[in-house]
Amino acid sequence: MRKYLTRKVLIYLLTFIFAVTIDWLIPRFMPGNPIVVLLSRFRGLPQAREVMRSYLMQAFGLDQPLWKQYISFWSALFRGDLGTSIYMYPQPVLKILKEAVPYDLGLLLPSIILSWIAGNTLGAVAARRRRLDNIMLPTMYFLSATPYLWLGILLAWIFGVVLGIFPIAGAYSFSMEPSWSWAFIWDFLHHWILPFLSLFIVMLGGWAIGMRNMVIYELEANYARYLEALGVSTRLIRRYAFRNAILPQVTGLALQLGGIVAGALTTEIVFSYPGIGYILMQAILNQDYFLIQGCFLFIILGVLLANFFIDIVYVILDPRIRYAYGGEG
Amino acid sequence: MRMVVRDEMSGWREILYFMFRNRKFLIGLTIILIFVGLALIGPYIVKYRPLEYSGPMGSPPSKEHWLGTTTFGQDVFSQLVYGLRSSFAVGIVGGGLATFIGLAIGFIAGYRGGLFDEIAMMFTNIMMVIPTLALLIIIAAYLPYRGIFIESVIIGLTAWPWTARAVRAQTLSLKTREFVNLARISGMKSVRIVVEEIMPNMMSYVFMVFILQFGGAILAAVGLDFIGLGPTKGISIGLMMQNAVLWNAIQLRMWWWAVPPGAVITLIVGALYFMNTGMDEVFNPKLREM
Amino acid sequence: MIEVLKIEDLKIYYQTLKGEVKAVDGISFELKKGEILGIAGESGCGKSTFGNSLVLLKPPMKYVGGKVKLENEEVPVWDFEKMKEYRYKKISIIPQYAMDAMNPIKKIGKMIKDIMEDRNIEYEKIENRLKERLHLVNLPLNVLNMYPIELSGGMKQRVVMVIATLLNPSVLIADEITSALDVSTQKAVAKMLVKFKDEGYVKSVIFITHDVSILYQIADSMVIMYAGKIVERGKTEEIINNPIHPYTKLLISSLPEVGVKHSEKPLEGIPGQPPALLDPPKGCRFKDRCPVSMKICEEEPPYIQIKENRWVACWQEVKKHA
16 A cells, blocks of 8 residues: 555655756747736836846846756745735735635535535436436436536526625625634535535536446446346445445546646635636736745645545545555555 | 347438437527527628617617617627628637647547547546636636637637547547458558548537537637626627626616627527537437436 | 256247237256256257256246246246345356456455345355365465455456355256357366366256357257257257258357368358347248258258157158158
């Protein structure tokens, strides 16, 4: 088990280095000088321009040889210095993002976990009830084909505007201050429910379909067939098939992470929910390169950590991995 | 347990026969064809150019403007039609590129094995973990001018990993089948084996993979455009929705601006998934009995 | 000698989109206590279908006609639910896919416990027997603590053998259990099977294979199937040394003989293919490949007993014994 996890950690480390290198590489090899573009914003303010220019030169380190730039990039990273935001000057990027992360986690964690559980259960039931399957399958297909952001728009339209039940902007009302009071928590949940649902419903479709197919596949596997030949009850066979089918759903979760994160980002934009997605869009609109880079790094880090966590869960669930990488005891 | 009837599905005619009788495939195909038709003839039937200020600002659907107008008085329907065209373009180019790269890497890694396989798989795993969006953010953010072509290429360059993995698995399983070993024993050259023995058996699979990549590319483009990393000129479905959200279309009750574009995408991608499942049933007769 | 199993004109067809495939089209034979009966034939002749129909008859297979009698009691093979009482306890199978027959993510011992519990058998009562049997097939006891992936193909096969016979069934069906093994392992497995029978763990065995030479080693009697029908039946030794049906003759002669060089006596295969059973040809199903077919073969030959314990379905014999 240790060997397996060590191997995974190495791959993730490699991936992180690769991603950061790309992050460092791209701006330096794109056509055009990023500094020029940034400075064009300050056209009418010559003094501000000069301050910005010297700051940017230093920040990008363009006056130094390439390899030095690379090293200083990494050392800044380790120091936790992700630069200063341009459009929210002079707030440091790290601070802005650190404040945004809890909102993302607040949306992502419940929606992923709940949709995974609900979707898999639904899929497993559909795999053995023909009638439910016939209704469920097309519905789930279209649900999983829905862009998260569009479902967000739809929910905002129906529940926010037409029915007026839920608010459609922000994490809590302007008038409220974050606290542990019931009033605040209620208000917070009120703002949270629609973005949560946009993520939950789309993901539900995906898991349901996947699980349904996996269960059908497992029910037709040779071991299931043999159990039947031994006169074993359908209940036990289903139990085995379900347990076996869950495994690829766990790996599936890891594979889907990229898409889920992308979905969360766009959903936040729809609801002006102050997570990384919302920040990212503002950063792009304002050409705040440091903030964009910061978002990128946070996303990468988050996805890698999540992958690692899922790998641990998978190892616990699938005994074969433990054996393949070095024996049980 | 061996079936006594020899499986005669190898004939293309048989496959097409069953395919055009499969309900899921037909429904999906019909929907897609409707939208493709719309995209193709659209420009000839719309009255206004998409970015032209052709009507009253923010007006609901009417005889003049079938899907109403945006805050600026642009015709939503023509934006939709032109946006559809760019979506399909990204789907074909981006999806095609991703399929091609995935096929190439998957095939070679699966068939040749060895060091190439190890390196290719490590690279694939790395690319797989990095969310496509993240890469796209970095690349697209630094390109001052972005066109649909560049967007498609970027999507194609980042969406191939799962295809490579899947193709490799299929190649591996086919590689050890009797007819391939037979070819190898009888002295066929590797390239010939891949092209004449392995590929035809994978044709159906490849086609299904392309359909999924096509849908995936469309969705990716919508997301990218929505965030603001899409083409700097022109119009696309994602861009429409971004504008709608930025200009508070929902709060202002301009549903005709915000809702139809996404609905169209959902229908198209959903239809693609349907087609895919239908094809899977045709190529894997066992599923048909469900 | 008591008859353990009697098959009377059993017909099992496959329902396909194109129609009914007549995979098992009227076969009859008896199986005595302590007997190992081999069923031999080409791929697709129906032997596997027959074997599986006794334990797991479900769509696309369908019961069309005939009787199956176990110890003089009729077995309702067409009733999936009622068959549960017979499965494993009275009729058991070592499947063709034995190496794949165990749940990959369960420890073998745990799986066996689950199965016993599900079939209302107390594990404690059977535990000693399980350990004895494992010992008999040369498997270490800690196999129960392992996952299938940890075992070699041969080991997995033996585990499945032990599991299949654990409840001492009256009839054990061995479906191509040696086909995927190397020659020396084949011999070992075949011998174990005989031992199981000798010790009385199973009352009788039906050994399905396409490899006649294995049957020569362990089978008491043989049934040769072709295109869904039995063409010859009798004691193994008699059939091998004196095959009567033209198909049997070709089958036996296509076996290589030890010590004989190819240059001296070239191996003959049997040219041609068995007929498709969706719409089988009228008359004798072998006639198109038969070196001695006559006009009368257009009519289906009767399955006749030509002497004690010897049946053949061939017009040649009918003429002789007319």
